[in-house]
Each structure stands twice: as C-alpha cells, then as structure tokens.
Amino acid sequence: MGDNTDEFNYESLETVAEFIRSKIPFSPKLLIICGTGMAGIPEVLDNPIVLNYNEIPTFPLSTVQGHAGKLVFGTLNGVKIVCMKGRFHYFEGYSIKTITKPIRIMKLLGVKAMFATNAAGSLNPKFQVGDIMVLRDHLNMLSFGGENPLRGPNDSRFGERFTPMNKAYDRQLIKIAHEVAKDIGLADNCHEGVFAIVSGPNYESVAEARALSILGADTVGMSTVPEVLVARHCGMAVFAFSFITNRCIVSYEENDEPNHRNILNVADQRSEKVKEFVCKIIEKSQERWL
Numbered sequence: 350m351g352d353n354t355d356e357f358n359y360e361s362l363e364t365v366a367e368f369i370r371s372k373i374p375f376s377p378k379l380l381i382i383c384g385t386g387m388a389g390i391p392e393v394l395d396n397p398i399v400l401n402y403n404e405i406p407t408f409p410l411s412t413v414q415g416h417a418g419k420l421v422f423g424t425l426n427g428v429k430i431v432c433m434k435g436r437f438h439y440f441e442g443y444s445i446k447t448i449t450k451p452i453r454i455m456k457l458l459g460v461k462a463m464f465a466t467n468a469a470g471s472l473n474p475k476f477q478v479g480d481i482m483v484l485r486d487h488l489n490m491l492s493f494g495g496e497n498p499l500r501g502p503n504d505s506r507f508g509e510r511f512t513p514m515n516k517a518y519d520r521q522l523i524k525i526a527h528e529v530a531k532d533i534g535l536a537d538n539c540h541e542g543v544f545a546i547v548s549g550p551n552y553e554s555v556a557e558a559r560a561l562s563i564l565g566a567d568t569v570g571m572s573t574v575p576e577v578l579v580a581r582h583c584g585m586a587v588f589a590f591s592f593i594t595n596r597c598i599v600s601y602e603e604n605d606e607p608n609h610r611n612i613l614n615v616a617d618q619r620s621e622k623v624k625e626f627v628c629k630i631i632e633k634s635q636e637r638w639l
C-alpha cells in the first residue's frame with residue numbers, strides 16, 4: 350500500500366476547503382498560479398479578498414523570495430478567480446504531494462481550470478529573454494525518477510487511476526493565447542513549446558542544459574508540471590506559460606550565470622505586459638468559466 354496519510358485524503362482536504370468557504374463569499378472557477386516575478390497578476394482582480402497561507406489550517410507556507418504566500422480571490426469580467434500568490438516547489442523540501450495539495454483543495458472549492466505561470470530558462474536559441482512560451486507539452490524529469498504526485502492509493506472522487514497527458518494543455522486556450530499575443534503586439538515574442546521540470550534548486554550544468562535540449566525541451570524550470578498532473582487528474586482544463594527570464598548556458602566559453610535576483614528583475618520589467626496577456630486570455634475564454 351502506498352502512503353495516503355490523513356493530511357492528503359479527501360476528507361482532510363474537504364475540511365480545508367470548508368474553512369476557505371467560510372471566509373470567501375463565492376466559489377472560484379479559475380485558479381491562477383503566479384510564478385516567480387508574476388505576483389502582480391492578482392492586481393487585475395476586482396474586489397480582492399486576501400487569505401494568507403498561514404491562516405489556512407495545514408496549508409504549506411511559501412519560502413522563496415517573490416512568493417508572498419497569499420490566496421487572492423476576486424473577479425475579472427465576471428469570472429470568479431483565485432490567485433495563488435506564491436507556489437510550492439520541490440526544492441523547498443516539500444514532498445511532491447505537499448506542493449500539489451492546493452490544487453485538490455481548489456477543485457473542492459469548485460475550480461474548473463488552472464492557469465499556471467512560471468519563470469524559466471530558455472533552451473531554444475530562437476527565444477529571447479522577456480518572451481513568453483505557451484506550454485504545448487512537458488518533459489517531467491521528476492517523474493522519470495519516480496517522483497509523481499499521483500503515486501499512491503487513488504481516490505476516484507478526484508479522478509481515475511491512470512491519467513492521459515497527451516492532451517494536458519487545453520488546445521482552445523493555446524489558440525486564444527496566440528490570438529491575444531497578436532492583438533497586444535506580442536506575436537513575435539510569444540512561442541509554443543515543451544517545458545522541462547528539474548528539481549532544482551541549482552540551475553543546469555552545461556551538460557544538463559544540452560541534454561534537455563536534445564530531449565526536446567524549449568524551456569526549463571522547477572515547477573508547474575506536478576500541478577498540471579494533479580489538475581488534469583481531477584479534470585481541470587489547464588493552460589500554462591513560461592516567462593523567459595534567462596538563457597540557459599550551453600557553452601563552456603560563456604561567463605554568464607543565471608541568478609534569482611536577475612530573474613525577478615527581468616520578470617518585473619515585463620509584468621504589465623504579462624498581466625495584459627493573462628487578462629485578455631481570460632476575457633476571450635470567459636464563457637467557459639462563468
């Protein structure tokens with residue numbers, strides 16, 4: 350038998366959802382996970398209500414700079430939204446189940462779709478720092494090593510035992526994202542591709558970056574994919590994009606090094622455009638979430 354500790358079972362998660370319901374006067378339909386440097390996204394919400402992670406029983410706490418640790422509830426064009434201002438990463442020391450625990454809580458609250466964002470390094474030489482890459486697919490290096498949040502007993506109230514991943518990223522939302530990019534002048538800066546997750550917290554060695562590129566990855570980061578697995582398992586539509594904050598170093602001749610401070614700065618400089626991108630995609634897909 351796998352591990353199905355009380356903290357992760359349906360009833361325990363329902364208790365957490367019930368606590369949140371007691372604080373929030375509506376049921377959110379869309380979850381937005383704010384990646385590193387994307388903490389500004391919740392500013393687009395009307396009538397925001399904030400719930401700190403440390404007020405929510407058994408909710409994990411954010412430990413990474415740029416991840417505040419707050420749920421922000423509000424509306425945009427009538428769509429009821431919850432933003433996670435702060436996500437959990439495997440490198441923080443949390444288990445793979447802990448980092449994805451909020452997703453099932455959100456499902457119990459009524460969420461139908463997840464928009465996940467991340468800061469990522471670019472492996473594709475055609476992508477520039479400051480560009481966006483919409484995820485068409487992913488390469489789950491954690492799962493290759495056996496770390497998967499869906500491992501263990503399956504509760505069919507959430508979803509089926511075996512979850513397909515070939516259509517994980519909602520194709521209608523990808524199409525809308527390209528239309529929006531065109532509308533807001535980002536056509537040349539918005540790509541589509543494959544995101545690879547590694548555990549971190551170190552950035553890639555030259556050999557690792559080269560290997561990921563050979564395997565077919567266009568961007569690499571330390572998040573998102575576990576959330577996607579759990580969201581798809583429980584039937585949510587998923588849309589995700591990488592904001593490219595740095596180029597991965599694939600040559601021993603280069604002196605550059607990625608660092609988190611620069612990554613935050615780059616994301617900060619483009620935050621208004623990223624907000625506009627997210628808002629317009631919600632606007633164009635709103636009938637699905639009302």
Ligand SMILES: O=P(O)(O)O[C@H]1O[C@H](CO)[C@@H](O)[C@H]1O
Nearest residue numbers: 384385467468570571572609
């Ligand atoms: O994936 P998000 O949360 O955007 O954060 C990314 O940025 C950090 C590295 O600078 C890592 O945590 C990486 O995963």
Ligand SMILES: Nc1nc2[nH]cnc2c(=O)[nH]1
Nearest residue numbers: 468469470552569570571
């Ligand atoms: N693994 C990884 N994560 C990142 N997050 C932002 N940039 C990077 C990067 O280059 N590599």
